[in-house]
Amino acid sequence: MLLLLKRELRHRITEILLGALIISLVISVVLVQRAISKTAEDEVNKLLHKIGNNMLVVPQGMKMSDFYMFRFGPETMPQDYSEKIRSSKINKDMGTIRPVLYGNIVKNGTTLVISGEDIKLPPRFRVDAGVTWAALGKKAALAFGVLKGSTFQIKGVTLKVIAIVRNRSGDTDSSIFMPLKAAQKILGKPGKINAMYIGGCTCSTDIASLAAEVERTLPGVRAITVAGTVKAQEDSILVMKNYSTIISIAAIILVAATVLVMILSQIKRYIRELGLLIAMGSPLKHLISMFLIKAMLMGGIGSLAGFFISTLITNRLGVMFLQKPLEPDYRLFLPILGITIFVSILGTVIPAYRISELDPANTLREV
Amino acid sequence: MIQINSLTKCFESTDDDEIYALDDVNFSVDDGEFVSVTGPSGSGKSTLLFTIGGLMTPTEGEVILNDIDIYELTAAERARLRREKIGFIFQTFNLVPYLDCIENTALPAIMSGHSQKDAFSNAEKILTGLALGHRLHHRPMTISVGERQRVAIARSLINGPEVILADEPTGNLDPETAMGVMDLFKEINSEGQTIIMVTHDHNLAKQGKRMIRLQEGEIAVDNKIAGGVQ
Ligand SMILES: Nc1ncnc2c1ncn2[C@@H]1O[C@H](COP(=O)(O)OP(=O)(O)OP(=O)(O)O)[C@@H](O)[C@H]1O
Ligand SMILES: [Mg+2]
Numbered sequence: 001m002l003l004l005l006k007r008e009l010r011h012r013i014t015e016i017l018l019g020a021l022i023i024s025l026v027i028s029v030v031l032v033q034r035a036i037s038k039t040a041e042d043e044v045n046k047l048l049h050k051i052g053n054n055m056l057v058v059p060q061g062m063k064m065s066d067f068y069m070f071r072f073g074p075e076t077m078p079q080d081y082s083e084k085i086r087s088s089k090i091n092k093d094m095g096t097i098r099p100v101l102y103g104n105i106v107k108n109g110t111t112l113v114i115s116g117e118d119i120k121l122p123p124r125f126r127v128d129a130g131v132t133w134a135a136l137g138k139k140a141a142l143a144f145g146v147l148k149g150s151t152f153q154i155k156g157v158t159l160k161v162i163a164i165v166r167n168r169s170g171d172t173d174s175s176i177f178m179p180l181k182a183a184q185k186i187l188g189k190p191g192k193i194n195a196m197y198i199g200g201c202t203c204s205t206d207i208a209s210l211a212a213e214v215e216r217t218l219p220g221v222r223a224i225t226v227a228g229t230v231k232a233q234e235d236s237i238l239v240m241k242n243y244s245t246i247i248s249i250a251a252i253i254l255v256a257a258t259v260l261v262m263i264l265s266q267i268k269r270y271i272r273e274l275g276l277l278i279a280m281g282s283p284l285k286h287l288i289s290m291f292l293i294k295a296m297l298m299g300g301i302g303s304l305a306g307f308f309i310s311t312l313i314t315n316r317l318g319v320m321f322l323q324k325p326l327e328p329d330y331r332l333f334l335p336i337l338g339i340t341i342f343v344s345i346l347g348t349v350i351p352a353y354r355i356s357e358l359d360p361a362n363t364l365r366e367v
Numbered sequence: 368m369i370q371i372n373s374l375t376k377c378f379e380s381t382d383d384d385e386i387y388a389l390d391d392v393n394f395s396v397d398d399g400e401f402v403s404v405t406g407p408s409g410s411g412k413s414t415l416l417f418t419i420g421g422l423m424t425p426t427e428g429e430v431i432l433n434d435i436d437i438y439e440l441t442a443a444e445r446a447r448l449r450r451e452k453i454g455f456i457f458q459t460f461n462l463v464p465y466l467d468c469i470e471n472t473a474l475p476a477i478m479s480g481h482s483q484k485d486a487f488s489n490a491e492k493i494l495t496g497l498a499l500g501h502r503l504h505h506r507p508m509t510i511s512v513g514e515r516q517r518v519a520i521a522r523s524l525i526n527g528p529e530v531i532l533a534d535e536p537t538g539n540l541d542p543e544t545a546m547g548v549m550d551l552f553k554e555i556n557s558e559g560q561t562i563i564m565v566t567h568d569h570n571l572a573k574q575g576k577r578m579i580r581l582q583e584g585e586i587a588v589d590n591k592i593a594g595g596v597q
Contacts, residue, residue: 003470003477004463011465276461279422280522281450282478284443356442361423364461 004277005290009297016294020302022258027306027336028313030251031328035314038329055211056224057081057196064224067195070113070174072102076192079180081218085198088217093210098197101180103187105154107143113175116183125162132182134159137173155186196221274355275363284356288349295348299341306340307333369396369419369530369561374428376414376584388414389425390584396563398529401556403572404565406581412565413458413534415581419563420455420532421445432530450479454523458534458565460515462507462522468494468514469503472521479526486525493521496551498544512539520548524555531555533564537571549574 009016058067059075066073078084082099085091101116127133136146141164146152150161159182165172184190198214211223277287310328355363376389388411396402404412417423419430421437429436432452437445449455462471469490476486494503497517507515516539523531533552537545549571556562566572573592580588 003483004466004474007463007465007470272461273463276463278446279449279455279461280475280478281446281448283446286478359423361417364422364457364459 005293008290009294012294016298016301019258019298020305023299023302023340024304024306024309026251026254026258027303027340028310030247030336031307031310031332032314032317033247034332035310035328036317054225055198055207055214057198057214057218057221058224059194060220060222062194062222070102070104072104072113072194076101076189076194077196077218077221079184079191079193081193081221082196084218085214090210090213090217094198096197096199098199099180099193100195100197101183101187101189101193102195103183103189105186107140107154110139110143110174112140112143114183114186115175115177116180116187117177118180119177121162127160127162131160132158132179133162134182135163135165135177136161137165137175139174140176143174157182157185270351271355271363274352275358275360278356279360279364287356288352291348291352292345295344296341299344300337302344303333303337303340306336368398368433369563370429370431371395371419372429372431374415374418374430375426376411376418376423377426387584389418392428392584392586394579394586394589396561398561399556399559400561400577401552401575402563403575403578404563404581405567405569405572405578406587410581411584412581414584416455416532416534416563416565419530420453421449422455450475451526452529454526454528454531456519456523456531456533456536458538460507460519462515462518464507467504467506468499468510468518468521471507471518472525475522476525490521490525493524494518497521498547513541513544516540517544517548520551528560530561530563533562535565535567537566537568545571 057077058064059077061073061075063073079099079101082097085094085097098117101114103114103116105112105114121127121133125133136144141147141161144152146161148161148164152159152161154176159178165175165177178186180193184192207225211225214223215221274287278284307328307330314328371392371394374389374392375387378386378388380386392415404415406412414423418425421430424438430438432448437448440448463474466474469487472490472494473483473486476489477483481489491500491503494500494517497520499514499517499521502510502514502518507518510518516536520533520536523533531552536552537548540548545568552562552564553574562575564571564575572578576592578588578590578592579586
């Protein structure tokens, strides 16, 4: 019987390889899809780790959409809120705290953004005591008609231009950076700030409860974390995971359908050949084991090839889109191998068994 | 000895009426007989051979081979019987397309558990006897129809069956080769093997020891032939 198996395999090699190829492509799709969604998940987790421990504290009435558009309303909070945190019990969880006062002024028809923050200047920008420094974006410098080194005044405050800030993004273009005190004077808000950046929170609890703690400590503020933003991303990951499940199920159905279609397309010849072997008295045991081996070969080769192909594809896709090679999830190998072989067996042995129940003469009739 | 009792085979045709391919057929064949079955096309000759060979369950009646009703056996037991006791030559050859001539011929022997070496050397002997020594390693698709017929004959002989059931074994052969096949049949028959052969050729039919003529599923004539094979 080994002879029969060997000959048949040789004869059917293209058919089996074709089946294996289709199975492998289907498996590749699943694996590639899984790999990509897993990477996306990892990326978000990393991002969460990186920015998740930052917090923005603003006065309660602040409209955040305006804030991000650099339009600032009258809402403020006391400047000493930073010290208040420093002296509270949550101080140990806080990294850097940066109090800032933002405001808008109009100069020659251009709306500009004042950003008052006490920054420790690098040595080459050091100014003499008593001189108030300012760094201007290009648009702001143009509005005031100043160059680096010039001195100019806003609302009675004299400022010395220590730098024209390169246009790194559209945002800095119309900004005027200056010490906090100067900004408070110009904007008429002494002792006030309207934003506080807290970075590098090493909270033992989660960031959300830390934010709540900040809001309790400082009356009239809102503490904004990136957790909300990340939450949205997590939702999309969940959607992707669901898709992944759907695709996996679809793939299994596809593998089953492939095997079935292949069998159906061959069924006439298959029945005749099987009927002939049965007619000649071949023991059913031998026939079934022959089909088992064939099914396992097809499923096995298919799964192996699938993993090989999907490794190639995920690598390329990863390099193309994420600048790093991706790997399929090798833990899926055994389940997929099992399912594929199982489906192949179902698709070959059951028809074989059904045919063997028929009278051989019925299968031998030729038209 | 083969005993056929009230053998009836009925096929359902499409328009709800039934076709009696065999209708209450009774006869028996002694060991070592050489029976020719003739009759017009559609008279039930192939159906008779299939039911005798354990390949088609009859609607009614029994086929008794050596005191055993073969349709009382399980499918596996019947398969074994076919493998070891019966050599069947199909009207349409039914060779395995991916095996060459010697492998096709040796297949029943290998299925019966003979070693591949023995089976092959035996197959080669039979094929050479049928003037196919030069076609041992050709696939069925690459040989002529008459050659295929001879491979089918060779395959039916390999296990030295008690009974040979041959459905038109000479249908595709020229008169000379057909005579050669008949001589072979007569020779193995003289060694004691029972042969039941379907043929359209009256001259060939007359060379057996007995001639049964079927007509619409019933036996019309059953003649012992004087001067047939001894
Ligand atoms: N599987 C089947 N289904 C329906 N009818 C069948 C079937 N097999 C045979 N028949 C019918 O039974 C009758 C006898 O068929 P059978 O093949 O035995 O004839 P035959 O004598 O061998 O003819 P031929 O000389 O042409 O080979 C035919 O009328 C045929 O239509
Ligand atoms: Mg016929």
